[in-house]
Amino acid sequence: MQDGQIADARALGSHQLLASEPLLVLAGISKEFPGVKALSGVSFDLRRGEVHAVCGENGAGKSTLMKIISGIYAANDGRMTYKGLERRFSSPLEAEAAGIAIIHQELNLVPHLSVAENIYLAREPRRGFLVDRKSLKADAKRCLDRLGVAIDPDRLVRGLSVAQCQMVEIAKALSLEAEVLIMDEPTSSLTEQETQLLFAVIRDLKAAGVGIVYISHRLDEMAEIVDRVTILRDGRHVSTGDFAATSIDEIVARMVGRSLDEKFPERTSRPSDEVILSVRGLARKGVFSDVSFDLRRGEILGFAGLMGAGRTEVARAIFGAETPDTGQIILEGRELAISSPRDAIAAGIAYLSEDRKGQGLALKMPVDANLTLANMEAVSNRFGLIDFARQDEVARRYVDLLNVRTPSIRQPVRLLSGGNQQKIIIGKWLFRESRLLFFDEPTRGIDVGAKFAIYRIMDELAAQGIGVILISSELPEILGMTDRVAVFHQGRITGVLETAGTDQEEIMRYASGYGRAGS
Amino acid sequence: MSVTTNPGGKSGRLSDRQKDVIQKFAALGSLFALVAIFSLTSNAFFTVGNGMTVALQVTSIALLGIGATCVIITGGIDLSVGSVLALAGVVAALCVKELGLPVWGGMLIGILTGSACGLVNGILVTRMRLPPFIATLGMMLIARGVALQITGARAISGLGESFGVLGNGALFRVVRIGEDGFPTVVFPGIPYPVILMIAIALAVSFMLNRSVLGRHIYAVGSNVDAARLSGVDVARTVNFTYVLSGTLAGLTGCVLMSRLVTAQPNEGVMYELDAIASAVIGGTSLIGGVGSISGTAIGAFVIGILRNGLNMNGVSAFTQQIIIGLVILLTVWIDQLRNRR
Numbered sequence: 001m002q003d004g005q006i007a008d009a010r011a012l013g014s015h016q017l018l019a020s021e022p023l024l025v026l027a028g029i030s031k032e033f034p035g036v037k038a039l040s041g042v043s044f045d046l047r048r049g050e051v052h053a054v055c056g057e058n059g060a061g062k063s064t065l066m067k068i069i070s071g072i073y074a075a076n077d078g079r080m081t082y083k084g085l086e087r088r089f090s091s092p093l094e095a096e097a098a099g100i101a102i103i104h105q106e107l108n109l110v111p112h113l114s115v116a117e118n119i120y121l122a123r124e125p126r127r128g129f130l131v132d133r134k135s136l137k138a139d140a141k142r143c144l145d146r147l148g149v150a151i152d153p154d155r156l157v158r159g160l161s162v163a164q165c166q167m168v169e170i171a172k173a174l175s176l177e178a179e180v181l182i183m184d185e186p187t188s189s190l191t192e193q194e195t196q197l198l199f200a201v202i203r204d205l206k207a208a209g210v211g212i213v214y215i216s217h218r219l220d221e222m223a224e225i226v227d228r229v230t231i232l233r234d235g236r237h238v239s240t241g242d243f244a245a246t247s248i249d250e251i252v253a254r255m256v257g258r259s260l261d262e263k264f265p266e267r268t269s270r271p272s273d274e275v276i277l278s279v280r281g282l283a284r285k286g287v288f289s290d291v292s293f294d295l296r297r298g299e300i301l302g303f304a305g306l307m308g309a310g311r312t313e314v315a316r317a318i319f320g321a322e323t324p325d326t327g328q329i330i331l332e333g334r335e336l337a338i339s340s341p342r343d344a345i346a347a348g349i350a351y352l353s354e355d356r357k358g359q360g361l362a363l364k365m366p367v368d369a370n371l372t373l374a375n376m377e378a379v380s381n382r383f384g385l386i387d388f389a390r391q392d393e394v395a396r397r398y399v400d401l402l403n404v405r406t407p408s409i410r411q412p413v414r415l416l417s418g419g420n421q422q423k424i425i426i427g428k429w430l431f432r433e434s435r436l437l438f439f440d441e442p443t444r445g446i447d448v449g450a451k452f453a454i455y456r457i458m459d460e461l462a463a464q465g466i467g468v469i470l471i472s473s474e475l476p477e478i479l480g481m482t483d484r485v486a487v488f489h490q491g492r493i494t495g496v497l498e499t500a501g502t503d504q505e506e507i508m509r510y511a512s513g514y515g516r517a518g519s
Numbered sequence: 520m521s522v523t524t525n526p527g528g529k530s531g532r533l534s535d536r537q538k539d540v541i542q543k544f545a546a547l548g549s550l551f552a553l554v555a556i557f558s559l560t561s562n563a564f565f566t567v568g569n570g571m572t573v574a575l576q577v578t579s580i581a582l583l584g585i586g587a588t589c590v591i592i593t594g595g596i597d598l599s600v601g602s603v604l605a606l607a608g609v610v611a612a613l614c615v616k617e618l619g620l621p622v623w624g625g626m627l628i629g630i631l632t633g634s635a636c637g638l639v640n641g642i643l644v645t646r647m648r649l650p651p652f653i654a655t656l657g658m659m660l661i662a663r664g665v666a667l668q669i670t671g672a673r674a675i676s677g678l679g680e681s682f683g684v685l686g687n688g689a690l691f692r693v694v695r696i697g698e699d700g701f702p703t704v705v706f707p708g709i710p711y712p713v714i715l716m717i718a719i720a721l722a723v724s725f726m727l728n729r730s731v732l733g734r735h736i737y738a739v740g741s742n743v744d745a746a747r748l749s750g751v752d753v754a755r756t757v758n759f760t761y762v763l764s765g766t767l768a769g770l771t772g773c774v775l776m777s778r779l780v781t782a783q784p785n786e787g788v789m790y791e792l793d794a795i796a797s798a799v800i801g802g803t804s805l806i807g808g809v810g811s812i813s814g815t816a817i818g819a820f821v822i823g824i825l826r827n828g829l830n831m832n833g834v835s836a837f838t839q840q841i842i843i844g845l846v847i848l849l850t851v852w853i854d855q856l857r858n859r860r
Binding site: 319321341342345346351353358359360361362363364365369373374376377380384385386388428 | 742
């Protein structure tokens, strides 16, 4: 029955549907994860032979929507009509069989298999029990030729460039005879030249009637290929319209357009003229380059930018978790030579990872052990034995100071809520008496009350003369908490703005590589 | 769902704390159950003499298990201890017999040989970034090969009575000479290896629970990235655990060879698996971050008593292996249940 339906749909699709009739229509799609409403009542449609861009900030729901279309997630509510029939895919395989292919941001190829084997993975042409290697190669070659790319189907994927992998993924989509192709940030790791090659392929696919959903943060390059654009914000549909009739400024304004309804504490610290941290010409090949900025005493400096712009990498380089190729780091007048987090910690630098559970906490260990982990010398004697009375006292002090909600200081931290876990990490660095703290996405996944408490701690630290750098993808947070903002775009600081004199639109323009053009 | 009344509705799920207690008592409880069963099935089992025999047999598993526990807490594994103990024992014997060193000197060199093997394991894992399984598998083959090579695959005997003191001596041994002139053993004494095992178990347990080093060992196993980003010297911490494991293997080798008063290059084959099994039965998680010496001691006794009790009941060696295998599977399965939430 299933097969019959698909065959019917294909027949309908190729011969009877009018070109203007949408290929894919989603209406009122909602998706909830425990505690989060990722999408609420989103509508979307895709026509044959068009490139339809989906724009939104990080966390706006773009990826969730794509995963629903391609059968990875099931929607809680809403209807999807594909080629005139209502469909609900229960797995990516089902969606693929119906002609919907997705190319993920992180490419899904098997490095140790050949190009041809990757294109036909799990669908290998067979002769009895054996793979029919001859037709495997011939079929793969035909797909690659159609794209006009010269990749040997026998080469191992391991040796290919990212752009070539991208092409192999597209060839795989073609081999599925996909009629809907979803591309998630396809150009994020491509050079200008490779991007042009990809765009040429996209134009060919368009001409062949394939509908393409195109997700990207790179507004600058969309004008070349995008026909229509849909904007999502906080899991809701904002607008859909012709790309040509919408200006970049309008798109940005709609993406960030929410009002500043989150509450921030009043800032008590005032920036002085004294520079605590000075970074000059910091670079790491292929990651970031020529990063220079100053942090003044009493100031909170923001790092804004899109995902992958290099903000976290710069912080990790200053913290010694990654080694920069060149550059100077001067903390309180002293040039530092940092080659490991141990050096950075000894110099008074602390880094609160964006990945709390993965890099911030020893989850199986209790509250007291986590609070003291970065400063064991202070709770042990000269024989390296832990002074438990002192450790208890320290743990209680920071649990009280930061108002951590835990039944006991012996509670394993994995049982605490996200906000309380974040407070434990902050406490760990406060006990270390750090001179400079990087907060990397400190409020991600934390409830409003705990957010406010963390903002207040940041303000108090700045007021005490401790350097605070806030890395955040939440623009309201950047605007609400910082004194100045360094905006990153593709590994460079494109501008350092006074927070009081800027707005979300201007920051987004710098973050998209548009710089001053719009202002 | 509504068949039974369930006031509060909470009894269906146990808290983590309760689960931890159950796990601890599951191992300890099964230990007592084993003792009870074997006491009923064999008259000779529950006697002071047999108790000491079991304790003596358990020492090698426990000493190796203590090292294995520390390595496994960091998220590693040490497969080389069985071979390293053979190499260490053989080196000690050769030093005494060929070089004419005093027994304590030979044994010290034997133990240090174990430490050196552990250090190499540690360097392979931390500096050369080999997976611990591979690094220690290589060491397992190399150490066994060297032991066979330097002895020509022959046992070294004729080591003199003093070589056997460590393995066969006992403290508080009470022997009364009867009226007929024959000695009667009133109390067999506490064998030196048992005293050694208890002292080392206490020391390592103290190190794990009370020292900064111990805290770092747990932190590395719980989350290596978080530990590194908190300033823990991960390489040094991991290195230490392999050196400890190697040293204890060296000590075990000396004890075993001393007990036989003969150095066997083929001694200790597959002992690493007993060591790992005792740690796992005792609740040490192979993922790292969790484990205790008390648990490992219980695990070592479970294995030792099973072997001893089954022997006394005339169960064949083959059946014993099957039973011990099943016990390992059962305890790890219980552990999985505990961790599934």
